[in-house]
Amino acid sequence: MTQRYFIYLAYNGSKFCGWQIQPHDPSVQECIEDALGKLIRTPTPIVGAGRTDSGVHAQKMIAHFDYTGEAPLDTTNLCRKLNIMLPKEIAIYDIVPVKPDAHARFDATARAYKYYITEKKDPFNFDFVYRHGTPLDYQAMNEAAKRLFDYEDFTSFSKLHT
Known part of the structure; x- marks a missing residue:
């Protein structure tokens, strides 16, 4: 019997080429797939809710994988062992x-991005x-941000037909 599982995770992306597996650089997906495959003793592809770029972090990421086995997974123990590995x-x-x-990607109902500037x-x-090396003009930034409330259609920032 095949069972699908969601993995709730976070990562500091500083040392990774991003989420998605790349030929010559370490990725978050690759690290998790390798560890998961060793623990459940079979290659186990995972699908992420999105794909971050190189150096980008994720505080609340969801991925899924399918497991075919005689008995259900002990998810508490699997979670603990993954964190060790x-x-x-x-x-x-x-x-x-x-x-x-x-589906981790297609069933996602929201995505949020935070940018920190100092x-x-x-x-x-x-x-x-x-780090922005010169003083920021907060008044001008707030005035510019207010203009966003004049718009309702942000499809140009979206991936269409997915």
């Missing part, structure tokens, strides 16, 4: 069984914040 930059929060037709140099957040 995976590099410190990847955390698995939970693994849950879902309906066979549930004027100050900070040795503890350089992987997560863009």
